[in-house]
Amino acid sequence: MKRPTLNVVGTGIQAAGQVTIEARSAIESADRVFFLVTDPLTLEYLERCNSNLESLHTSYASGRPRMDSYLEMVGRIIGTMERGESVCVALYGHPGVFAFPAHEAIRQARARGWYARMCPAVSAEDCLFADLGVDPAWTGCQSFEATDFLLFNRRWDIRSALVLWQIGVIGDTSFQGGGYAYKAGLQLLVGRLAEHYGPEHRVIVYEAAHYPIYPHRADTVSVAELADTALTPESTLFVPPGASSVPDPAMLDLLGIADAAIHRVRVQLLGARTTDDLLAHVAPPVGD
Numbered sequence: 001m002k003r004p005t006l007n008v009v010g011t012g013i014q015a016a017g018q019v020t021i022e023a024r025s026a027i028e029s030a031d032r033v034f035f036l037v038t039d040p041l042t043l044e045y046l047e048r049c050n051s052n053l054e055s056l057h058t059s060y061a062s063g064r065p066r067m068d069s070y071l072e073m074v075g076r077i078i079g080t081m082e083r084g085e086s087v088c089v090a091l092y093g094h095p096g097v098f099a100f101p102a103h104e105a106i107r108q109a110r111a112r113g114w115y116a117r118m119c120p121a122v123s124a125e126d127c128l129f130a131d132l133g134v135d136p137a138w139t140g141c142q143s144f145e146a147t148d149f150l151l152f153n154r155r156w157d158i159r160s161a162l163v164l165w166q167i168g169v170i171g172d173t174s175f176q177g178g179g180y181a182y183k184a185g186l187q188l189l190v191g192r193l194a195e196h197y198g199p200e201h202r203v204i205v206y207e208a209a210h211y212p213i214y215p216h217r218a219d220t221v222s223v224a225e226l227a228d229t230a231l232t233p234e235s236t237l238f239v240p241p242g243a244s245s246v247p248d249p250a251m252l253d254l255l256g257i258a259d260a261a262i263h264r265v266r267v268q269l270l271g272a273r274t275t276d277d278l279l280a281h282v283a284p285p286v287g288d
């Protein structure tokens with residue numbers, strides 16, 4: 001019997017256009033391709049690359065705990081490999097970003113001594129940096145899943161940018177085909193953000209476009225207004241810094257960044273970005 005192999009790849013966020021060459025090659029050469037994608041064009045693309053396709057979406061059911069669905073997906077992938085097939089798993093976005101089944105399938109395949117690898121891809125956060133025109137180098141960038149952020153009382157630095165994922169499904173651990181009841185969780189998030197940034201601090205609700213002809217969503221609202229902002233399961237929140245960064249003089253000395261001119265430029269470019277600085281740089285969606 002052939003030794004089973006597993007390639008886990010991402011299809012990016014934008015319909016088919018963000019599939020890397022290595023991902024395409026893994027999709028084309030697999031005996032079977034499991035997929036979880038969010039737009040019909042990417043599905044069509046996968047169909048052109050390989051006719052042995054199997055949707056992982058069928059493991060979801062409305063009201064079913066997401067973790068049950070994830071474990072079933074892993075079972076289906078590993079079960080297919082046990083029959084000696086080479087498997088490719090193609091997930092939208094980056095396959096290793098908020099994608100438990102991808103990591104778990106690789107872990108279980110390697111535990112059996114099989115070859116398994118993940119190919120990096122374009123995530124929603126990558127699109128956010130490009131569409132909003134922000135650079136994580138400016139102030140640093142912290143990234144949390146929104147329910148995790150609240151539940152574990154995460155500590156973060158308000159002088160750095162903050163990205164919160166899954167703000168449209170806060171507190172809901174099951175799959176909901178007909179929409180999520182996120183409002184109560186969103187109120188709690190607004191309370192937490194208001195405590196640290198104040199209710200007037202401006203944040204951006206971001207949704208990357210799936211097709212290049214459509215604009216992305218970049219709605220700037222205050223923290224207080226966020227409570228009444230309509231969200232979708234694809235919404236991601238970008239929170240610009242709420243305070244400026246001031247370099248530590250002792251560290252400037254230790255690092256030898258003593259030259260006043262260089263120091264000024266560095267601080268201007270990297271350290272002093274406040275909400276206004278950042279919002280002034282946010283590119284408007286194409287088509288606005």
Ligand SMILES: C[S@@+](CC[C@H](N)C(=O)[O-])C[C@H]1O[C@@H](n2cnc3c(N)ncnc32)[C@H](O)[C@@H]1O
Nearest residue numbers: 093094097098123124165166207208233234236
């Ligand atoms: C289960 S995670 C999947 C992330 C995906 N693997 C990636 O690499 O971006 C779902 C979350 O990703 C973010 N997301 C997915 N699609 C998005 C889009 N089109 N625009 C902005 N954020 C998106 C949202 O925060 C959403 O709740």
